[in-house]
Amino acid sequence: MEKSEYDAVVVGSGPNGLAAALEIARTGRSVAVIEAHETIGGGMRTGEVTLPGFLHDICSSVHPLGIASPFFRSVNLSNYGLEWVHPRYCAAHPFDDGSAAVLDRSVDVTAESLGDDARAYHRTMDPWLDVWEFLLEELLGPFPLPPRRPFLLARFGLQALPSAQTYVNRYFKGERAKAFFAGMAAHSIQPLENIVSASFGLMLSLLGHVVGWPVARGGSQSLANALAGELTAAGVKICTGWKVNSLDELPPSRAVLLDVTPRQVLDITGERFPDAYRRQLGRYRYGPGIFKIDWALSEPVPWRAEECRQAGTVHLGGTYEEIALSERLIGQGKHPEKPFVLFVQPSRFDRSRAPEGKEVGWAYCHVPNGSTVDMTDRIEAQIERFAPGFKDCILARRVWSTRDLESYNPNYIGGDINGGMQDLLQFFTRPTLQLTPYRTPDPGIYICSSSTPPGGGVHGMCGYHAARTALRYAFNS
Template structure:
């Protein structure tokens, strides 16, 4: 992965000061980019611990270290900005499970997403060649491809022909692509689970794009976990920022912009709802109106588990992967996501599960394990999905409940209480459609109607994920305007 070059014309714009509200991955990325350009940077974080959704805590029992939000990080490992930083010098170590992903089926087998295309050919059988034709062009040119798709439009693409191919492949719905490309239910189910990360209906245009990006990332950079948990990413970013002179103030909730010290640039790792609350009359009426129209996406219902042993999967292949998708067939996954879009919860919801202690034993006492699972629910849902989640796990791992030592349930409201950016449990920073993907939260993207005030959260392009590119892109916008 090649580093992103800093524009020499804007590397040292002037002796200036920047304030950043929020110490999530995007806020920290913005802070680092501004500090690299010679600015004095202070970061203000409301919680006691920096990281936003990239935090690791003892959520169940002492000695069991759980990820509050993100657990598996293909986009962090493949981020153009993060890979340009010496984060490995500050304790960040990636662990790769033998297979990035497992998807168990009702016949007692599992289909695996293998890192190697040669292994994928064998695993996917009659669909192996079709899978390779779809994924390999993007995986083999990941550095340039990731740089293009994680930049805001109208950036000039570094690989225009590859980006054009991606547009053709990714604009259709996941259901359409699966039916057209794959003959077997196994390959369709694997692709459907990848596409369900979009939190969109699988018959909706653009839903295929998430499957292609995540599948290509698996082959290019893997789906690794950070040793010690997601907090290791945050700790590496904060440590590197400190070497650039940046300072972080935790337990410092900013309720009004007037609380900040005088500065030339204010970066807000906040969603539109929080920006409206703290910026008040400093924004024009028309811009405030546009922010009020911003739409949030579905939420998640999440459960963290302390376990007495590894999950007893019927398909032993599931023990090769840090991430497991529980959803059965493509049709079942599509029905689950369609129900969420209609304000309902399917009786068999699609589950994303992480089992990091199979590969990082430092996160639980000897012989014990942790797991993390969630399903998509309507934004702000109050429905208790615990039984539905555990029934899905038991479907593919009978006896799972007997392994549970303790559990911690997070409703959408609970998630938002621990991270105000997770509005209604929305972990993606806003609903996804073509307009809200490219022009989020408004056509101004990172700029606001107030001079020197910018948004840098996942509510700006390129959207959700631990990649820091929203923060990096916002910082570059601010530096250009300072120049």
């Protein structure tokens, strides 16, 4: 890239980096994006990582947050080829008796699959169906700035702020609903006894009903490419294959937005910030990591429960107790024998992902941060438990330890895919304790990654809020 001057330079092309670049470019300012990899997209990349013709989502695959994101919805992504594909069921949760609960677009169908707790499920979900957009705006807002709808948020907090453990005991009687909710809440990547773990479960289930859990046709890379199409149309310069080690390398600009986590912010900015701020960034906490596997499969996964064959995502963990134990052990730095596994089968619904008759599989389980334990056998045993014969379908596999993930993308510190622990304390201190967390003490430097509110996931809202902050403080607009 020529060292010409830009209004803003964004380091990193994840969903948040691309969103930040676009929001600034929309105001007519010149913007450059610099990405370490040869391809753009951060957590939205797709590649042939097993066999030729098998397209694997290397990181994110399922996009309830992507399709619901107020920022993504402000971009006409379909103009650039993005097509959301909706599986018959958003998710399925199989049990050892061969049956399964499902998250369906219909609350009725979902409730029915939960047996005795059908009415209870309605009671927990129905109040949110008409106000979900307002609620989402608050939850994806620039926390901890005061909410625009405090009463709505307080109502949500009353239901969802307790731990998932308290939630299931308060609302459900039967094992099916408790286990189903545990699978949803475990997306929080923290013990189910932790406050706020229930809020992930409620929000993800609600999103299933109101927008679905789609995958992107052709892979998540299609979402990155669609965003890049809009960026290029807005005149943004994208430069790949450049790992930024220091601010000194960057072309001159009025604002630099860093789509990286606090540890990398410290490396890149060196001595630029006062000691007190550097100490705060240094205290930022990373969460558990993940161990991930991509498979090329000779045929569809032979799930015992028919519902699982028709679901995009399958939650494998059996009962509430098992899932809670799995997440608790990880919180204690241990590795469960029967880990909770998130399995995704996008090629069942998007035939562009695999050769005729063949399939791709994607799964991960949580592990302690920085873990070096190989979880392949434990993950495959959990799948085999609900789909006997699965192992016979494996043509090839690619495993990703926490170290592999971090060397693939330096934002995944110790395998943490959310850019930092998402517990109650770090909701208020993401990445430091201040009202506009995207700002740093230098008015020309901003943090726009998922280490800022509202946190992990492919939604671009951290980047959007960081860009609005930079426009206000660096450009006075």
